[in-house]
Amino acid sequence: MTHEKLIYIHPTPIRVWHWLNAAGIVLLVITGFQIRYAEVLNLMPLKETITLHNYVGFGVIAAYFLWLYYYLSTDKITIYFPNLSTFVAKAVKQVKFYGYGIFRDEPNPHIMTPENKFNVLQQKAYLGIMFVLLPAQMISGVFLWKVKGYSDYIHLLGGIRIIDTIHVLFFFFFASFLVVHCYLATLGHTPLAHFKAMITGYEEHR
Amino acid sequence: MKKTCPLSISIGLSIVFACLAAPPLARAAIKNSDCFGCHSDETLFRSETDGVSQSRMSEQLFIDKEKFSHSVHHSNGIGCVDCHADIKNLNYNEEVPHKKQLAPVNCTMCHEEESAAFKDSVHMKIRGKGITMTCYACHGYHYVTHQESMSVVERVNNVCAKCHNPYLSHDWLPKKNEHFAFVECVVCHAPEAPRHIQLTFFDLVTNKMYSGQEILKILGIAENEFMPMLDINKDGNININEFENLELMLKQKNVHAIFHAELVVEMQAMAHQVNKGTAERDCKTCHAADSPYFKAVVLLLTKDDGSANHFQVDRTVLESFSLRHFYVLGGTRMKLIDKIGFLLLAGGLSVVLVHLTVRIATIPLRRKNECDDKQLSLEKEVSQ
Numbered sequence: 035m036t037h038e039k040l041i042y043i044h045p046t047p048i049r050v051w052h053w054l055n056a057a058g059i060v061l062l063v064i065t066g067f068q069i070r071y072a073e074v075l076n077l078m079p080l081k082e083t084i085t086l087h088n089y090v091g092f093g094v095i096a097a098y099f100l101w102l103y104y105y106l107s108t109d110k111i112t113i114y115f116p117n118l119s120t121f122v123a124k125a126v127k128q129v130k131f132y133g134y135g136i137f138r139d140e141p142n143p144h145i146m147t148p149e150n151k152f153n154v155l156q157q158k159a160y161l162g163i164m165f166v167l168l169p170a171q172m173i174s175g176v177f178l179w180k181v182k183g184y185s186d187y188i189h190l191l192g193g194i195r196i197i198d199t200i201h202v203l204f205f206f207f208f209a210s211f212l213v214v215h216c217y218l219a220t221l222g223h224t225p226l227a228h229f230k231a232m233i234t235g236y237e238e239h240r
Numbered sequence: 241m242k243k244t245c246p247l248s249i250s251i252g253l254s255i256v257f258a259c260l261a262a263p264p265l266a267r268a269a270i271k272n273s274d275c276f277g278c279h280s281d282e283t284l285f286r287s288e289t290d291g292v293s294q295s296r297m298s299e300q301l302f303i304d305k306e307k308f309s310h311s312v313h314h315s316n317g318i319g320c321v322d323c324h325a326d327i328k329n330l331n332y333n334e335e336v337p338h339k340k341q342l343a344p345v346n347c348t349m350c351h352e353e354e355s356a357a358f359k360d361s362v363h364m365k366i367r368g369k370g371i372t373m374t375c376y377a378c379h380g381y382h383y384v385t386h387q388e389s390m391s392v393v394e395r396v397n398n399v400c401a402k403c404h405n406p407y408l409s410h411d412w413l414p415k416k417n418e419h420f421a422f423v424e425c426v427v428c429h430a431p432e433a434p435r436h437i438q439l440t441f442f443d444l445v446t447n448k449m450y451s452g453q454e455i456l457k458i459l460g461i462a463e464n465e466f467m468p469m470l471d472i473n474k475d476g477n478i479n480i481n482e483f484e485n486l487e488l489m490l491k492q493k494n495v496h497a498i499f500h501a502e503l504v505v506e507m508q509a510m511a512h513q514v515n516k517g518t519a520e521r522d523c524k525t526c527h528a529a530d531s532p533y534f535k536a537v538v539l540l541l542t543k544d545d546g547s548a549n550h551f552q553v554d555r556t557v558l559e560s561f562s563l564r565h566f567y568v569l570g571g572t573r574m575k576l577i578d579k580i581g582f583l584l585l586a587g588g589l590s591v592v593l594v595h596l597t598v599r600i601a602t603i604p605l606r607r608k609n610e611c612d613d614k615q616l617s618l619e620k621e622v623s624q
């Protein structure tokens with residue numbers, strides 16, 4: 035193991051944000067299920083669930099701004115933007131790797147560096163999540179929080195049901211994503227490697 | 241009208257009506273206009289203000305003729321002396337042609353059912369504390385109108401909010417603003433009373449409710465043509481397709497009305513049974529898919545006198561995009577979205593499971609590769 039190289043891949047603000055966000059999303063998904071399916075789930079009383087969901091929601095929003103501030107103030111935001119000219123070729127390679135090569139212990143076509151830590155598939159997915167889905171979820175959540183107070187804006191956007199539909203569809207996406215995300219995180223060179231990296235900041239390189 | 245009731249069954253209903261109408265006729269000698277002779281004078285005030293009945297009545301003895309003529313009682317042929325029943329005749333020789341102090345009006349002589357229901361309520365029980373609550377503390381008297389066409393806000397302002405500020409209590413209830421705007425007080429406070437979701441036409445641009453007359457005019461039809469036009473399958477119920485048709489018709493007339501939905505009680509005596517500690521407070525009675533509160537839905541065509549025509553609507557409309565501006569968490573959710581959601585979840589899970597299975601199944605393969613690799617590098621070392 036000695037010849038393995040350690041690279042510092044996740045800076046502290048990002049690690050803090052990541053775990054706040056992760057805990058937040060997990061709680062939001064669980065309380066979300068309870069709120070929507072109050073007639074079958076009995077994890078906790080509806081009122082307290084709603085209160086908790088709202089607090090955690092604002093926590094996630096705060097964490098989001100931590101993330102945004104870090105990336106905007108360091109220019110590192112570019113790691114989220116795939117290079118469009120090479121995207122298709124790289125995406126095909128990456129899919130082949132996950133679907134085939136990985137079972138044969140072939141090397142990952144993407145080499146992680148602090149400047150380029152995501153593969154193209156990750157770039158696309160995280161770009162969508164951080165710039166579209168999560169903001170949409172945050173905004174729709176805030177609207178649901180004060181239906182009467184924001185009724186003018188809600189009417190403009192087509193009504194409370196539209197807002198809620200967005201919130202619920204994305205909720206399912208996040209719930210599904212959570213499972214896939216955790217699984218993909220076990221695909222490091224050891225099953226726990228990526229998890230450790232998000233705690234210590236260092237990724238081991240083979 | 242005749243005084244004798246013809247005993248024919250075919251006109252049974254009109255008998256009841258004619259008989260009910262009999263008492264007014266019996267005193268037909270006194271007309272409303274007789275009273276208005278003096279009581280339409282805005283300067284008519286009580287001579288003594290320390291009379292016994294002060295607390296019940298105003299000092300001013302003026303009655304607004306115009307407003308009275310729109311009241312539900314006037315439209316139903318109830319005159320002054322039907323309520324002020326102790327005025328048997330007017331004696332114009334006196335300065336005041338009737339007793340200076342009249343007996344209190346007894347609403348219950350005509351409203352027995354309401355009075356019985358009201359007896360069983362906290363507002364009646366406070367009589368024990370020396371407070372007498374009359375019917376008209378809530379309803380007023382000369383200018384009572386029908387209440388069916390009123391929105392929740394109007395109903396609350398007209399009645400309960402005259403005495404209670406609900407924001408001072410209900411601390412257990414989140415989103416007070418939303419609840420008080422969409423749920424009539426007595427829906428929770430008289431839980432026995434039947435209730436329904438009432439749908440009215442609302443214009444977001446002008447922020448105004450469309451009256452039934454306006455809607456009929458826009459559609460260019462008469463009142464009795466409304467349901468036959470909408471109810472294509474003639475089951476007496478507006479289903480989701482028929483509802484969407486109505487939306488389309490309005491759009492074609494360039495009217496961008498949305499449907500405003502509220503939870504109100506039906507106009508029934510049971511609405512009076514407000515009691516201590518019996519109000520609905522379980523969130524799940526409303527905020528769950530099987531909620532009994534969202535079973536009945538009616539579409540209203542309101543009339544000028546405050547009454548309204550009710551048209552039964554299928555409850556699935558509540559769970560559709562036709563009602564974009566009303567959504568009760570859990571209560572009126574769309575099942576389709578749940579299905580899409582569970583597909584998404586199942587999709588994610590199965591990708592993970594399949595990948596994991598293949599990963600486990602191919603462990604031997606990778607082990608072999610690893611051995612080969614090691615062997616190779618060993619051989620290299622040896623050969624060096």
Ligand code: HEM
Pocket residue numbers: 059062063065066067069070071084085087088090091092094095171172174175176177178179180198201202204205206208209569570573
């Ligand atoms: C990814 C994170 C989130 C998930 C998975 C999620 C999930 C859900 C779900 C499933 C519901 C129930 C909707 C229904 O039954 O129709 C809900 C309601 C709600 N969500 Fe979220 N949500 C998330 C983020 C947020 C955020 C950031 C906020 C912002 C404060 C928020 C605020 C709300 C509010 C206000 C409601 C309505 C219930 C209430 O008034 O508390 N949510 N959420």
